[in-house]
Amino acid sequence: MLNISQQSVSRKLKELEDDKLIVRIISKEGEIIRLTEEGEKVLNSCLTTLKDAILSVHSLQIRGNIVSGLGEGRIFISMDYYKTQINKLLGFEPYPGTLNIVIYDKRSLENRLLLDSSSSLLIPEYKYKDRVLGAVKLYPASINNLKPAAVVIPLRTVHPKSVLEVISPYYLREKLNIKDGDEVVVEVYI
Structure with missing residues (x-):
């Protein structure tokens, strides 16, 4: 759907993990990815910025x-x-x-x-x-x-x-x- 390769996705996930924004848990069924508390703060900040940008256009x-x-x-x-x-x-x-x-x-x-x-x-x-x-x-x-x-x-x-x-x-x-x-x-x- 994103039109990017598996390697690019893996690299981005590794960067997010290194920045302590996500935690990856690998099991034999696959991989579970969760936001850390810091990841949630960054996501909420992005959402607030987007909301403000959209709503400020009157x-x-x-x-x-x-x-x-x-x-x-x-x-x-x-x-x-x-x-x-x-x-x-x-x-x-x-x-x-x-x-x-x-x-x-x-x-x-x-x-x-x-x-x-x-x-x-x-x-x-x-x-x-x-x-x-x-x-x-x-x-x-x-x-x-x-x-x-x-x-x-x-x-x-x-x-x-x-x-x-x-x-x-x-x-x-x-x-x-x-x-x-x-x-x-x-x-x-x-």
């Missing part, structure tokens, strides 16, 4: 430039199903349309990719007449410190990962006095 910052979209966001956000779900999950009725942002720096793109593995609010897929309205992930956010807002990530989209869509109860271009090419900062709360 928000991610994504920078990008405003671009015009194709107008598809307006069509979907105007649908009663999505409007109702957004209002239920986020507590606001969205302005009919999304603000598209092209991510231009590596750190922001890494943060955008982190969203894919972060917990989100979810609008489930919905069968409506002869079509299926796709599921959408929602992340509460602010844009240039303006709240409320949210990042929307449709599970079926034509946008590459470098394009972020933001919704709000406001017409964001007017409210923030922004236009195509302007830089914005989106703070996504995870």
